[in-house]
Amino acid sequence: MxxxxxxxxxxxxxxxxxxxxxxTEEHGVSLHQVHAEDGGRIRVKRYCEKENREVPYAEIAKAYESPDGRTAVLTDDDLSDLPLPxxxxxxxxxxxxxxxxxxxxxxxxxxxxxxxxxxxxxxxxxxxxxxxxxxxxxxxxxxxxxxxxxxxxxxxxxxxxxxxxxxxEVRPAAGLEPQGKVDVRPQELKMATSLMDTLSEDFDLQALHDDYQQALDSLVAAKLEGVEPPSGEEAEAMAPDNVIDLMSALSASVEAAERSRAGGSAAARAEKDPGTPARKQPARKGAAKGEASAGSGGKTAAKKTAAKKTATRKRASA
CATH class of the missing domain: 2.40.290.10 (Ku70; Chain: A; Domain 2)
Structure with a gap:
């Protein structure tokens, strides 16, 4: 370096x-302009409009044009000789x-x-x-x-x-803030904080990658090999233009984040030890009790019905 x-x-x-x-070093694929019909390279040539000829880069200088049309030509030597400590x-x-x-x-x-x-x-x-x-x-x-x-x-x-x-050089931000009085309820602030905490757990900045760069690399490789470029499902998420219930949106976001973290943890465990079977989610106690109650209730009703039929047959025979 x-x-x-x-x-x-x-x-x-x-x-x-x-x-x-x-x-730092930004990654990317170097692209240039070509003619779409035949792939011919598009070149940019530097022409002097006074002499009507192409000018080599060594003869090019910078210039400032004043509002009244005058031009001040600034060479590299002019710029390097500026009195800057x-x-x-x-x-x-x-x-x-x-x-x-x-x-x-x-x-x-x-x-x-x-x-x-x-x-x-x-x-x-x-x-x-x-x-x-x-x-x-x-x-x-x-x-x-x-x-x-x-x-x-x-x-x-x-x-x-x-x-x-x-x-x-920083532009003023006046007038860009939300207009009018906005009241934030304590419950909403608490839920937003909970969402922030959930999204921040086990976050690893080093694990992030550039999806666009990977997709572009695959597209370029496919084009070079003359094969069909890989197609993926439309992953572009549409942002809602209207928030009806902020609390519901926050609550759903927290639940989705927790499910995502749980799935990620299970996948990580499976990757580390492929022979380990996935853990079954425990049944909900409330649901289990309800099912058990429904089952015992059904058996009791069947016994009572059978007893009534038996008693009716005995009275009829008597």
């Missing part, structure tokens, strides 16, 4: 040489409680590795200070000619730098 940035963390007079490595420095601005940072501001994460053995001690010192205080450092850094805020925090044995949006 190649580093994407080299520089130093600075706070006060302390300087820690480090290098950045991308901490954070080009090679992760400048610590302040230390804050990690809970104070709005998750909406967080963007791409990077692992921080020490650049050289001399940086190990100040690196560990900063890591332990952040970990012991429960704080994170708000910093500035310039990546690919763009300066941004970044959050420096601890993850395991490493320092992690996560770029952030500027506060004015």
């Amino acid at each position: 190649r580093s994407t940035w080299k520089g130093a963390i600075t706070f006060g007079l302390v300087s820690i040489p480090v290098q950045l490595f991308p901490a 954070s080009k090679k420095i992760i400048d610590v601005l302040a230390f804050v409680d990690a809970s104070e940072v709005d998750p909406l501001l967080l963007a791409k994460p990077y692992y921080l590795q020490t650049a050289g053995p001399a940086a190990a001690k100040p690196y560990v010192l900063l890591r332990e200070a952040l970990s012991g205080s429960g704080r994170a450092a708000v910093t500035k850094i310039t990546l690919r000619t763009r300066e941004s805020l970044a959050l420096l925090r601890v993850r395991g044995e490493l320092l992690v730098l996560q770029t952030m949006l500027w506060p004015d």
Whole structure:
């Protein structure tokens, strides 16, 4: 894995040489455009509208067009020469409680590795200070000619730098909240909490996978082999547009979640030990008592009927 940035963390007079490595990698199948009729590749060519010719990428620069139509051409050299102190420095601005940072501001994460053995001690010192205080450092850094805020925090044995949006880049949410007065009953809140607890039991984030990616991989493989793509049942769930009885919906959700967990546990046990027979569900006591009562009642009625018939025959013979 190649580093994407080299520089130093600075706070006060302390300087820690480090290098950045991308901490995440999105998976996916690389797709390109083709002509649907014959599969011919669609190419995008860069043409200069003044010279009416294709321009190589090396001759392309960026530009800004003002409202009055004027154009300011910006070359790579122009952008790299911007007077930004954070080009090679992760400048610590302040230390804050990690809970104070709005998750909406967080963007791409990077692992921080020490650049050289001399940086190990100040690196560990900063890591332990952040970990012991429960704080994170708000910093500035310039990546690919763009300066941004970044959050420096601890993850395991490493320092992690996560770029952030500027506060004015988060759109206001005014007017999006539910309108009018909404009353939530204590019973509804209790049932919602119960549903949350049921869904959270034995939850394993690492076990989740991308269903779309798996389906796309299967589709591509089938197309390459020239066979019929696998077809699955329609699994798209339709969200109800009207909630009639919130308590009934919550109660049904809790029951469904419990059944799902019970089924998952039974399947897991069977997978671990295929020779173990599935446990039978115990019969409901109320139902068993009712069935027993119904059976004994039927026998008693039959005996009384037989006794009446016998007595009638004796009187008739007398």
